[in-house]
Amino acid sequence: MHPFEYVRIADAEQAVAVVTADPDASFLAGGTTQLDLMKDGVLEPDRLVDITRLPLRGIMHGETSVHVGALTSMEELAADTLLRERLPFVREALLLGASTQLRNMATIGGNLLQRARCRYFRDPTVAACNKRSPGSGCAAITGNQHMHAILGTSEHCIALHASDVAVPFVALDAVVHVQGRNGSRSIPLTRFYLPPGTTPHIENVLEHGELITEVEIPLLPEGTRSHYLKVRDRVSYEFALTSAGVALLLDGDTVREARVGLGGVGTVPWRAWGAEEVLRGAAVSGETFRAAAEAALEGARTLPGIAFKVELAKRTLVRALETVAGVPS
Known part of the structure; x- marks a missing residue:
């Protein structure tokens, strides 16, 4: 592991100032991914600023949203009673996201910032990785794409x-919600992540030294049903091949409101806007759900090793919608 200086800071403004002033410094919270990447030689910060003592832990319930401190653990959020009642698909995603041991260490802010699970990015002996070494190429395109x-x-x-x-x-x-040297700002999560384009090494809109302080989760209207379905190679502690997080507000047999997110298929957490448009105002039926799935995967780009994901993602979404709507599969 690359030698580094360890600093523990209990003031958010000071932590931001220290990291902002040092281009080779990084924040350290739960460290469940970061430390692994450091051991592998993928990340080599000269200074780690431990923020675990900052007052950024806790869950506050509002009338229309839940405010979650960035240092709140995945397990703490999964245990929240209001989320269990009003946003069950958030709880399901948390429980399926990691083992109990990791959920007690990993923070919500850190989970949102976790790095790519690409085997080539995580192997520094592979030269071709634009995410790790801009301009070097992408070994995955001609390698194992599963x-x-x-x-x-x-x-x-x-x-x-x-x-x-x-x-x-x-x-x-x-x-x-983030804090930086120029103050605070709020960023919708749909605009937080950046697709790779020509700059895969730039993964989000954060500036160096900006610190996630809180995540604001809107509450859906009373009566909204939701579900998170994760398909993976094995049941225990595995990343998604495909997943779907869906929420439906039904008026009899008609979909009044729909929210659809996809995992395991996108370079960023994927909002399926097209599927939502198909669902709103439509009748609850297998035909409607399949049409929504077709819209959700429109524009998918495949390679031989991942061509199977198109149909698998469609079936995953259809099954999630059927579960929420109570339609027999």
């Missing part, structure tokens, strides 16, 4: 964003 993306990709990168909870978060229009 766990890669089909939506939001480019010729420069097909790495997958693997967060489970980010899928219902984007469907809910969650907002990330």
Whole structure:
């Protein structure tokens, strides 16, 4: 592991100032992904600023939203009673996202910032990785593509964003609140992540030194049903091949409101706007759900190793919608 300086700071403004002033400094919270990447030699910060003592932990219930401190653990959020009642698909995504041990360590802010699960990005002996070394190429395009993306990709990168909870978060229009040297700002999660384009190494809109302080999760109207379905190679502790986070507000047999997020298929947590448009105002039926799935996967770009994901993602979404609507599969 690359030698580094360790600093523990208990004031958010000071932590931001220290990291902003040092281009080789990084924040450290739960560290469940970051430390692994450091051990592998993928990340080599000269200074780690431990923020675990900042007052950024806790859950506050409002009339229309839930405010979650960035240092709140996945397990703490999953145990929240209001989320269990009003946003069950958030809780399901959290519980399916990691083992109990990891959920007690991993923070909500850190989960949203987790790095790509691309085997080539995580292996520094592989030279061709535009995410790790801009301009070097993308080994995944000609390599093993089983766990890669089909939506939001480019010729420069097909790495997958693997967060489970980010899928219902984007469907809910969650907002990330951040603090930087120039003050605070709020960023809708649908605008927080950046597709790879020609700059795969730039994954989100955060400036260096900006710190996530809180995630604001809107509450859906009373009566809205939701579900998170995750399809994976094995049941225990595995990343999604495909997943769907859906929420429906029904008026009899008609869909009044729909929220759809997809995981396991996008270079960013994927909001399926086209599927939502198909669903709103439509009758609850297998035909409607299949049409929504077709719209959700429109524009998918495939390679031989991931062509199967198109149909699998469609079936995953249809099954999730059937579950929420109570339609027999």
